[in-house]
Amino acid sequence: MKFxxxxxxxxxxxxxxxxxxxxxxxxxxxxxxIQSVEVRNKDxxxxxxxxxxxxxxxxxxxxxxxxHVHLPMSLFRGLADDLPLGQWLNDYIFPAEQKHISPETVQxxxxxxxxxxxxxxxxxxxxxYFYEDDVAQAVFETGLRAVTAQGVIDYPAxxxxxxxxxxxxxxxxxxxxxxxxPLITPSIFCHSLYTCSADTLKKAKQAADSxxxxxxxxxxxTKGEADQAREAHSMSPVKYLDSLGIINDNTLISHxxxxxxxxxxxxANRNARIAHCPESNMKLASGVAPVPNxxxxxxxxxxITVGLGTDGCASNxxxxxxxxxxxxxxxxKVFKSDPTVxxxxxxxxxxxxxGAKAIGIGDLTGSLEPGKQADIIIIDINKPHLTPMYHPExxxxxxxxxxxxxxxxxxxxxxxxxxxxxxxxxxxxxxQAVAVGLAVQRNHQ
Numbered sequence: 542m543k544f545x546x547x548x549x550x551x552x553x554x555x556x557x558x559x560x561x562x563x564x565x566x567x568x569x570x571x572x573x574x575i576q577s578v579e580v581r582n583k584d585x586x587x588x589x590x591x592x593x594x595x596x597x598x599x600x601x602x603x604x605x606x607x608x609h610v611h612l613p614m615s616l617f618r619g620l621a622d623d624l625p626l627g628q629w630l631n632d633y634i635f636p637a638e639q640k641h642i643s644p645e646t647v648q649x650x651x652x653x654x655x656x657x658x659x660x661x662x663x664x665x666x667x668x669x670y671f672y673e674d675d676v677a678q679a680v681f682e683t684g685l686r687a688v689t690a691q692g693v694i695d696y697p698a699x700x701x702x703x704x705x706x707x708x709x710x711x712x713x714x715x716x717x718x719x720x721x722x723p724l725i726t727p728s729i730f731c732h733s734l735y736t737c738s739a740d741t742l743k744k745a746k747q748a749a750d751s752x753x754x755x756x757x758x759x760x761x762x763t764k765g766e767a768d769q770a771r772e773a774h775s776m777s778p779v780k781y782l783d784s785l786g787i788i789n790d791n792t793l794i795s796h797x798x799x800x801x802x803x804x805x806x807x808x809a810n811r812n813a814r815i816a817h818c819p820e821s822n823m824k825l826a827s828g829v830a831p832v833p834n835x836x837x838x839x840x841x842x843x844x845i846t847v848g849l850g851t852d853g854c855a856s857n858x859x860x861x862x863x864x865x866x867x868x869x870x871x872x873x874k875v876f877k878s879d880p881t882v883x884x885x886x887x888x889x890x891x892x893x894x895x896g897a898k899a900i901g902i903g904d905l906t907g908s909l910e911p912g913k914q915a916d917i918i919i920i921d922i923n924k925p926h927l928t929p930m931y932h933p934e935x936x937x938x939x940x941x942x943x944x945x946x947x948x949x950x951x952x953x954x955x956x957x958x959x960x961x962x963x964x965x966x967x968x969x970x971x972x973q974a975v976a977v978g979l980a981v982q983r984n985h986q
Contacts, residue, residue, distance in 0.1 A: 544590040546570045546953060547760065548651045549581055551596030551919065554909040556603050558892045559839040560886055562933060567813060568601060570915040575950035578909050593947065594805045600864070600920040600933055600941075603908050604664025604949065605862040606896030607793045608755075609816035609850025612640065612668045612676055613650030613666050613729050615657065616977050617855035620985065625823045626763050633985070638671075640984055642699040646674040651679035653974045654860060660960075661861045661943025664916040664951050667816065667850070668792065669730030669757050671699040673714050673846040677725050683965060684956050686916060689718070690730035691756050693738050693745050708744045710917060715752050724952070730757040730795075734778055735766055739785055744785045746853045756787070757900050760794045767799035779804035788813050793899060796851065797829040797835075805835055817891065819869045821852035833873055833882045848896030849888070861943035866892050870938050885938040915953035920945050933972055 546569075555565030555578055568600060569577045569590070606691050614634075622634035647670070669674055673691040680687045691711040692698065701710050707753060711729045718727040729749040731737045737745070744757075749756035761767050761778045770778040779800055782788050790812035795806070808815070817832050835845040851860045866888045873883040874962035897907025907915040920941055922930060927945065930936050931954060947958040956963055 542571065542576070542589070544576060544588075546573050546583075546592045546594060546915075546950075547590040548594040548596055548601055548917065548919070549585050549693075550597050551601035551765055552954065553578060553891070553909060554600060554602040554937070555910065556932055557888060557910050560890075560934075566601065567913070568909060568917060570953045572605065573954065574782065575909060575911055575913050575914055575915050577707035577839075585626070588729060596919050597921070597923065599947065600937070601909070602918060602920070602937070603893045603949065604916040604918045605662050605892050606848060606900065606907055607658065607850055607862055608793075608848030608896040609667050609852055609862065609897050610654070610668055611670050611819055611853035611855075612654040612666070612680070613647045613670050613672075613852030615654040615857040615860070616641070616646060616650040616974060616981065617853075618858050620855060620981065622824075623829035626827060627765065629825065629856070637968070637981060637985060638699055641977065643671050644670060644700075647675045647699075647869060648679045649970070649977055650813050651676045651975045652683065652965070653862045653972045654854065655680060655683040655685055656965055656970055659683070659949050659956050659962055659965070660946070661858065661863065662920070662946035662949060663862055663919040664918065664949060665897065665902065665906055666901075667728070667730070667757070669874070671701065673719065673805045674859050677718055677727070681722055681725050684724070684951050684954055685905065686902070686914075688726045688728050688755060688902065690728035690755070691715070692730050693737060693741060694732045695741055699807045702909070708741065708748055709747065712748050712752070715748075719752065719754070726754070728755040728757055733759040733762070733766070734782060735769060742782070742787055743785055746785075746792075750789075750791060753791070755793050757792055757793045757795065758787070760797055761799040761804070763825075764799055774893070777801070777804050779807055783807050783811065785957075790814075791901075794903075795852075795952055796822065796827065796830065798830045799903055800831065803833065805831065807846050816848050816850040816899060817854070818850045818852040820865055821856045821871050823824045823872065825856055829872060829876045832869075833877060836887070846895055846898045847891055848892040848899030850896075860925050862892050863937070863943045863945075865942050866938045881887070885934045886934070888938050889934050902926055917948055917950045918946050919948040921947040946979055
């Protein structure tokens with residue numbers, strides 16, 4: 542067979558079920574699909590392909606999966622820092638969104654975030670926001686893979702001035718994008734149980750299940766939210782949502798910080814998925830999600846699928862998943878006083894295959910295996926901070942930065958080669974984002 546592309550001369554970290562690492566491997570691609578992942582056993586000239594990509598001894602691995610992000614919010618990066626979540630949202634973010642979020646600005650913010658993700662090795666993400674049709678179109682144009690969700694909230698919102706139409710608008714979005722592109726998977730995103738009524742939550746969840754798409758929601762992000770749920774419903778946020786029939790294997794719960802062992806058991810038994818956002822949780826002082834307890838099979842009968850997310854740039858303040866991996870590993874070690882928890886392999890899986898499973902695309906991407914989409918990145922290790930290298934998976938978590946990614950492919954298509962995005966005008970996108978930022982600054986000084 543003549544392949545479309547062969548990536549060779551690299552250390553291939555497959556993230557397959559055995560977490561196989563091939564010291565001198567090659568990945569063969571045809572029609573956007575991985576055909577083989579193998580040891581190079583002959584001179585590269587004896588292989589047949591249209592294009593040969595020399596990894597120069599670097600790491601070849603699955604593209605990273607950002608399991609929770611709000612793409613347009615890159616426009617609000619640094620707008621309001623060092624504040625508790627409630628004040629941050631109500632005094633700064635919600636007013637800024639009301640005044641400055643439009644189809645045009647959503648597209649600009651999305652493109653800005655996509656550029657940042659491409660440059661730092663993310664090939665797929667799970668987004669939730671408003672004007673999601675414009676978000677999905679912008680992501681599609683970049684060539685990235687994404688689960689994109691129309692936001693639902695019981696207040697006037699950008700693009701949905703009449704809350705009575707919130708679920709209807711989300712359903713229209715899903716129907717428009719379902720099966721429209723293999724790169725875009727539509728979804729429905731209820732903001733939280735404190736911004737959505739029980740009726741809204743049930744209607745949105747029923748719609749998501751009937752359309753067979755992911756239902757996303759922020760849950761137990763802060764102690765205040767958990768306390769409020771107990772006061773209003775005499776149960777935890779997780780148990781309250783479960784009482785409404787919200788939690789099942791098609792539910793993606795973001796944050797899950799203030800959950801106890803009983804909540805974790807509910808989540809595990811319902812086969813819910815979790816998006817863990819440690820840096821955002823730390824920055825907003827929301828707390829530390831008990832992720833080690835969620836993923837250890839000896840703690841509960843069945844482990845929970847947990848992916849890794851950055852959250853939006855307004856609360857992180859970047860989309861570099863390599864930084865997120867480092868933070869996730871170290872945060873839980875110090876919090877548990879145990880250097881063995883959240884080991885490197887576990888965290889790499891969270892940023893790849895577990896993240897893909899969490900957002901519902903694990904059959905397509907998240908590992909380098911024959912039959913999966915060729916979503917692949919190459920990491921340049923010929924740098925002082927990556928020398929020497931004893932354990933590649935350890936480097937990924939504790940030493941690599943997003944800026945070390947040299948090449949990015951999605952479905953076999955090159956989105957970045959030799960550190961340069963292939964199809965996007967980065968300077969133009971940044972110029973448009975600066976213009977939006979100036980308008981925001983004039984109104985929020």
